[in-house]
Amino acid sequence: MKNPNLRKLAEIRDALNSKFYEREKQVExxxxxxxxxxHMLMIGPAGTAKSALSVELAKIINGTTYFQWLLTRFSTPEEVFGPLSLKDLEKGIYKRVTTTKMPEAHLVFLDEIFKANSAILNSLLTLINERLFYNDGSPVQVPLMSVIGASNEYPEEGEGLEALFDRFLLRFEIDFIADETNFVSMMKGIGQTQEMPSITKEELTQLQLLTDEVFIPDEVYEALSRIRIELRDEGIRPSDRRFKQSLSVLQAKALLNQRQVVNIDDIEILENALWETVDQISTVSNVIRNHSQNAVTQSLYTIQNEATDVYYSMVQDHSPEAGMEANVKMKALLADLNQLKTHNQSRKADINGLIDKVTSMQHEILDRILDPYYFEAQKGKRKSTSVFF
Incomplete structure (x- = not known):
């Protein structure tokens, strides 16, 4: 897919991954x-780069309006939606001045979103779900693309926040950096001063339209149906609406990996979409991974077997011709692996591991091809062996 905007998208993902350690899933x-x-929700302790990631993304997209706010129990509608117009109020018109506030933003970050009180909640729900803001009773279409919500904790039951929680199709848990090498790199500021790529609002809009055109094959629909049945057997019942909305997520993931067709393994991202309560996360993840990883796993298994066969065939046939042929086949297998990695970033670690193994086999083959004494020695072995028998 030769679209320059897709190249920019890949550059943005790589740059964000370089700047934010161990946040590959959240970046995706x-x-x-x-x-x-x-809309996307990040749940985790303070100091885990939730707001920093959102701010960085807003800087990358030129021409968009960004709104960020920290909600508290005492936040007022004026803080989020804008103050009342005093001139209109004198005329008995209840109208808000929304300049620089959420109703005029393309990208929104709301920190501690579950602190939203009832005075804010109803307008927030309508704005997030329907992209409408009622100003003096009249619906106004808002330019909102996505709301990124963040919270240090899950909403408590009985607080009336279920509808707000449901508005976020994608939900990611986030924690502190685990790997000590990454932690030290973060402390040193490695990757923090790099020049970040950018994309315009118009280019992003084109990509969003392109996302809508990504093809979803029947095998993906069938897999989703099987997942729905298995989840239902476990007592987990995501709504039909949530499944329907998830299709756009699969299309977006395929496009992010520069494909125009959704693959079975794209379904893995839905482990962040099809659960409703914390105790369901593990079960949903297991069910979805059983369906999504089969295709990539099978490809890796096939390539590994082919590489092993090529290597041992070359060991048994000691001729230079066999060595050259084995080298060509190894190159082809490595090309397949790199292509697989490009389209399956979530399995990057597994694929890189096999790339290392196949590369090691190829290097040994090349060493034997380039060694002028190797084949002569093998010829001598064959002669002595034939005499012996």
Whole structure:
């Protein structure tokens, strides 16, 4: 797919991954949310780069309006939606001045979103779900693309926040950096001063339209149906609406990996979409991974077997011709692996591991091809062996 905007999208993902350590899933999630015009929630302790990631993304997209706010129990509608117009109020018109506030933003970050009180909640729900803001009773279409929500904790039951929680199709848990090498790199500021790529609002809009055109094959629909049945057997019942909305997420993930067709393994991202309560996360993840990873796993298994066969065939046939042929086949297998990695970033670690193994086999083959004494020695072995028998 030779689209320059897709190249920019790949550059943005790489740059964000270089700047934010151990946030690959969240980076993918926030870009998928943006492409699919869905909303994303990050749940985790303070100091885990939730707001920093959102701010950085807003800087990258030129021409968009960004709104960020920290909600508290005492936040007022004026803070989020704008103050009342005093001139209109004198005329008995209840109208808000929305300049620089959420109703005029393309990208929104709301921190501690579950602190939203009832005075804010109803307008927030309508704005997020329907992209409408009622000003003096009249519905106004808003330019909102995505809301990125963040919270240090899950909403408590009985607080009336279920509807707000449901508005976020993608939900990611986030934690502190686990790997010590990454932690030290973060402390040193490695990757923090790099020049970040950018994309215009118009280019992003084109990508969003392109996302809508990504083809979903029947095998993906059938897999989703099987997942729905298995989840139902476990007592987990995502709504039909949530499944329907998830299709746009699959299309966005495929486009992010520069494909025009959804693959079975794209379904893996739905482990962040099809659960409703914390105790369901593990079960949903297991069910979805059983369906999504089969295709990539099978490809890796096939390539590994082919590489092993090529290597041992070359060991048994000691001729230079066999060595050259084996080298060509190894190159082809490595090309397949790199292509697989490009389209399956979530399995990057597994694919890189096999790339290392196949590369090691290829190097040994090349060493034997380039060694002038190797084949002469093998010839001598064959002669002595034939005499012996």
């Amino acid at each position: 999630g926030i870009l998928v949310a943006l492409l699919s015009r869905q």
